Every structure is written in C-alpha cells, then in structure tokens.
Amino acid sequence: MWWAVARRAAAPAFIGSLASFTAYSYCEKPARTKEQAEETAAVVAAAVAGQKKPPQRTLSTLTKEQADGQKQVLQALLGQMIDDVDRTGGVGELQQTLTKLEDELWARGRVHRIVITGGPCAGKSTIMSDLVQMLKERNYLVFTMPEIATEMFKWSDGKMWDDFSAQGLDDDPVWASLQTSLTRVQTVIEDSIVHMAHRSLSKRRKGPNPPEGAVVLLDRGVIDNVAYCTDEAWAMVLEDLGTTTARLIDRYDHVIHLVTAANGAEQHYTLEQAEGDGSEESARSETPEQARQLDGRTLSAWQETKSHFIVGNAGVTWPEKRQKAKAILGMLLGDASSGGLMQKLQCAYLPPQVILAEAAADGEIPWVVSKHVKTTYLSDKSRLQKTSPGNGGAGAVLYFHQDLDADGHVARQYAMDYWTYTQKLRTVLSSRSDALAKAGVGDSDAAEWGGQLREVREEIVIFAFGDNRIRCRCSEERSQLEVEVCSSLPAEQVLPPWLRQAKAPV
Template sequence: MEGKIPRIVLTGGPCAGKSTALSILRQKLPEFGYSVFIVPEVATLISEKGIKIGEIMVRSDLVSQFERHVLQTQLALEGIWEKFALTQPGDKKVLICDRGAMDIASYVDWSVFLALAGDLGFSIFDLRDRRYDAVFHLATAAEGAEEHYNLDNVARYENPQQARERDKKTLAAWDGHTYRRVIANVEGDRQISFAEKMNKLLAEVCQSLKIPVPLVEIEKKYLVDLGTDPAQLPVVPIVFEIKQTYLMSSQPEWERRVRERREVASGEMLYTYTEKKAVRPGVREQPERVITEKEYRDLLEQRDPNRMQIVKKRYAFWWSGQLFELDFISSPTQLVVLEAELTDEQSQLVLPPFIKRIKEVTDDERYTNARIAAGTCPGYG
C-alpha cells in the first residue's frame, strides 16, 4: 500500500452493519494519525433522492441499464474523492469505499457484468485487484443474527432470505481478491455480539494498514492528576475537542447520545449518533452512525434535561507501541482520565511514566460518561 493512498472496500450483505462500521473507522483511524476519506454508497445516494431501487430491480428491462449507471457513478466518485484527498495535508491517508465496483456483479448475471465492464474499458482484474488494496465483507444480520435484521436503510428492500442470497452473491463477486477478509456473525457455534463484530473489523482494517491492532475488548482506564499539563507531554499528540450530549429516550433501557468532535489541527468536524440498547440480560448493542451537522443540531433539541453535556479535550498519542487517549474533561466536572485499548503487539500495558496516575478506574462504573453527565461521578473525592 506504499506510494499511494490505500483504497479499501467495505462491503457485505444487507443489514450487515456498514453504517456503524464506517462511523467507527472514521473516529478511530484519525487517532492513529490517518485522514479518512469515505466514498459514499451510490445506491443510498440514489434512494435518498427519491428513486425506488426495489421497483427497478424487479424489472429485467431496467436492471442492466441501472447497474451500468451505478458502476459509472461509483468509478467517478472514487476518482473525485482520491483527487481531492491528494490535495489534503498529511502523509497518512486512507480511502474507504462504501461498496466497490465488484458489488454490482452481485445484482446482474456475470456475463452482463463482464459486458458492462468491457464497454467501459475495464477488465475484472482492473475493477477488483488493481483498483482496491483490501476488501472487508460484513455478513448480513440475516445470516446468524436474524433477530437484528431490519429495513431501516432506505436502499434496503430484501427480506431475510433474499438478504442471505444477496450476501452470498456479494461474497462471490469478490472471489479472487488477494486481500479479502470476512467478518461473520458467528464464531464456531457461538453468535458474537455486534460490538465484537465491529471490533474484529477494526482489527482487520488496522492490520491492513500496518497499525498495531487494538483489542478493544481489553480497555484500561485511569484517573490522572488534575494538575497534569498537556503542553509538557514529551510526545506529539493528535488533539480533539469533543462535546457529548445525552438525549431523551422513550425506552428506559435505551441510551441515546450525540457527539461533536473537532480535530484541532485540521478543523475537521465529525458528528455521530449512538443508541445503546439492551438486547438481552447482560448484552447491549451500541450501533453508531455519522450524521450531518443539521441532524446533530436537530437532535440536540431532544437533549436529556437530567444529564449535562460533557465537554473535553482529547490528546491521542503513542507510547511504547500503544495508543493512549488522555481526556481533559472541563464540564460538568473537572477530571483527567487516561484510557488505553491493548494491542496484539503489547501483551502487557506499559504506562507512560510522565503521567501521574491517581488510581485505576477500569471497572468502576462511577467513572463512566453516563455517570459523569448525570453528575454522580465522585471525581477526586
């Protein structure tokens, strides 16, 4: 992947978790120093503007013509995104495509796709191997996590059986790519949680970019001396300004929140919406998606009056092969917290000696964001 911007594809069957996955990648990869550029899914763009894809796909006289336009649009968007990504500062960049050119082969006969590609001057090798550095396939929820399958996306029209068939066809469309990884919903006989699925994807993407792989299931959190001066850190951190707001929920077991994040160096803004839901006793799902600034402002009207907005500045830095996040919380209380997600290159955590820790609070629920926002965190008391 050296010498150019890595271009990776996030694909999979319907209701596989791509929206949440893109949100996670857009948040986490900048903490490793990467600028992330996401090429949007063509089908979703079309559906959001009023075109009913489901009605087109049942008409044999329209499918081929429609997919030809989708392919042309896909290739054009990738070219535009890469062109302008090259103009952006920084030497660590990644282009993430919300589906890629080969996905179209799962919607038409193979002979039809070969003809489409040929008419546009491309071979399969061009559209699959030469174009993309890595492909990550998320399995549809209809395969192994049926209770979570839904039609929430405007571009989604398949029932569960159709979703399973589409998933298999999409997987087959990318057969032959030398760097393809499949993120399933099961491990052996065990259904994994959605959080585990997202963790596995993040680890695979990091591995493809040669980033030490975070094992996000293993997280450590420490309360740090309030007098810590970030200007005196003997490392060069990436700095983010973050505002997190909890929203009202009609379901007591649901937790809703929005987050505004600004990267200080570039000024880039990122807005996300998260719902934390209790699926069954002891298991909670936490789907997250990137939203527009307008959606963010609108959702702020639903803020929970019983919880205060959390305002903090985050300093993300590497020490001894490990990524650390040092959060300076200024509201609703003053706290300094150090967090680390262990990596596969670091079996034992080596804590930075230049940060004065008060105590470990990894398993202390009083120091969660929810408790901080509710005003019930004990702080340094």
C-alpha cells in the same frame, strides 16, 4: 516518481564522493594543506548540491609516499564496505539509508483504498463510523465514499428500482443499463476522491505534524454490482464500460466483508438503515433469505481481490463484531497489537491440486481460487513479493515490499508498482556484485559468497468457509503447508473437516 529516480541516480555519485573524502581525510601522512582541505570541502559541497565536481587529485599526481598511504586507506575502506554489505544484507550504509527513506516516503504517500462491503443489514454504516474515528485518532487523513445505489435511490425519489426492474432482474438489457450508470457514476466519484486525497496528503506532509497517510473508506465498491446482476447482465456492463472485472477489482487495496445479520444474527435483521431517521423510504427491501443470498454473491464477487477479510456473526456479539473490524484495519495499517487475529498452522503437506479438488467438492465452500507467489529475500529483514493468478484464473499481477521482524514474520507491507519492484532488485544485485568484484570474487563463486538472492516459489489456495477466508500456502520444494486464517476463534475450529485432519504439525 521523480524523487525516486533522482535519489537512485544520485546515490552512486554521492557514495563515490564520500569514499574519496573518507580516504583523503583519514590519510595521516602527509598532512593536508589548507588548499587541499578547501579543495576537498568543495568536492563534497558540489556532490551534495548535485553540481559538477572540480578536478580531484589522483594517485598519479601524488608522491610515492602519498600514493602508498592513499592505497592503504582505500584498501581499508574497501574492507569496511564489504563488511557493511554482509551486515546490511547487500546494501551499503548510505544507500540503505536512502532506500529506507524512499520506502518511508512511498508508504506515507500512499492513499489506501479500503472497501467495506457485505450483505444487507451487515452494520456497514456503524462500523464505517467506528473506523473513521479510529483513523483520525491515529493521525490519518480520512475520506469516505457513500453507497452509490442508496444515493441514486434518493436522487430518483425512490423511483429508480421501479422504473428499471419492472420486468424483474432477468430483463438483462434494461437492468444492465442501470448497473452501467451506477458503475460509471461510482468510478468517477471514487477517482475524484482519491485525487483529492493525494493532493491533500501531499500538501499536509509538509506541515509540522504530517499525517501517517491517507485512507479512503468506501461503502461498497463497484464489484458489489456483480451480486445484483445475472452473468449475462454483468457481461453487458463490462462491454459498455470497455473494461474487465479484474481491472475493476484492482482499483482497491483491501476489502472487509461484513456478513449480513440475516446469517447468524437473524433477530437483529431489519429493513431500516442505520443512517436513516425513519421518515424516508429505505432502499433496503430484501427478505432475510434474499439477504443471505446477496451476501454470498457479494462474497463470491470479491474472491479475486488481493486482500480480503470476513467479519461474521457466529459466536460474537455486536460489539465484538465492531471490534474485530477495527482490529483488521489496524493490522492493515501496521499495528502490531492487532496481529493476534492472524493465526497460522503448520500442517501435513497437501499438494495444491489436492486442496483445490477438496474445496471444489465441499458443498460448504462457495468458491476457491489459487495464486502463484514468488518471494525474493533482499536480506533477513526485508523481501519482495510478486503475486500472479494461478490455475488459469484472471486477475492483475501484484508487487509488494515486506519488512520482517526478528522471527521472520511480516511486520509491515506495502504495495508497489512494477518499476519500483524491478529497481529494488537491480539496486541490491548491483550492490552485491560491485562489492564481490572489488573483493576479487568471480561470477562462478558469486552464489557461494552471497552474490545471488534467495527465491522461494509457492502456490496459495484461498477459499471461503463459513464466516472465514482460509488461505493455504503450499511449498512443494519444502513439502510444507501453512494454513492462515483471520479469526478470534482458535484456528482449528474454523477449518473444514478434511483440512482439520491435516492440522497436526509436521
């Protein structure tokens, strides 16, 4: 982004001008003349405006007394700069302010793409209405995307399924042509909505009450189509579209899966859709057993997504299910009061290979994936994270910036692109290197003086068990296993038996 480049380019020059101005301003002997004061003011004004600076005084043009005084002030200023580096985790005061401003603008400029998915009769329409109201109350711009399959069913006057499924779902070429059309239409409409969201957010940010951000809520994403295809048919869809499943998954930021009422709330399962008035034919035709199968296939289709949450029916009422969905969305947007859903257990260490093998052998676990994570600590208050597919899996490489609270937990997180990720690393490393060099610390002693950033490498294993998505963070270096689950029930109650045995803290 042009403004990010501009701020990065301007920061060193502005810091240098500020240092010169500070050294000259606080030099008591000799006192500045009117001409010197005007010259200094011109330097600062030129730096702020981005203009070429006028000639400045150097030590060689000063008297010996002036030069000695200037050197003393510069030495004191250098000491203060080194103290600032230590105190702020490697970034000078001004540059830290600019970085925070850039982070804030990035976060406010983000358009969050959140998919609400699940099996038939899961409560998507009602819960989406809840989420829209919640977002508006929190001053977010909200855009919604309807379920394209339902819309195309209406557009075809109910003939779509009959014409394309006359031979059954096993007629791959015919069924794949329908799914290709669905996917193509959906991606075009999604891209149009996201474009409008960016434009609207950009304009409204300049107003007196700028929005906190923009959210696009989607009633299903294109990956939901996988659940309605055979593997062969979906391969045809991808070939026709010239894309991959991983690329389609990367279109979205978060996925909230609502479990069908046919699984755990059978008495409430119905073919009638919430948004209908009963006068039109419903696009829903699945039996409860078919609904459960589609729910499982949908959950499995999204397994590689970067941020995935499950809202089930076991042990909760319908109002509680709706409330949990709202709490998850609040947590994704940085609401600290929603953090109670995320529970973590420190367990006896199990290598990732063991967890993968146990999960693969467990008949109640439909899928399991793993990821490599590299975390780079910029300071005790912030860190960068790079996530890549593990165990030979497919998927995109993802980058995140995370702000930490006093306990070291993630208080706020947002995704970033590769360029921004590398620029942040370079900026912090350059600041530390410059400060240590001015302090006379060589490269061989940089690690001891904090000139290098601390890195932590971990393997994360993720799988679905019941109504929950279990996340196991394995650190071989520290022989630690942290298990994370998003549930309103105690975490120990939702773990598989073989993992529950390792729940005792080390």
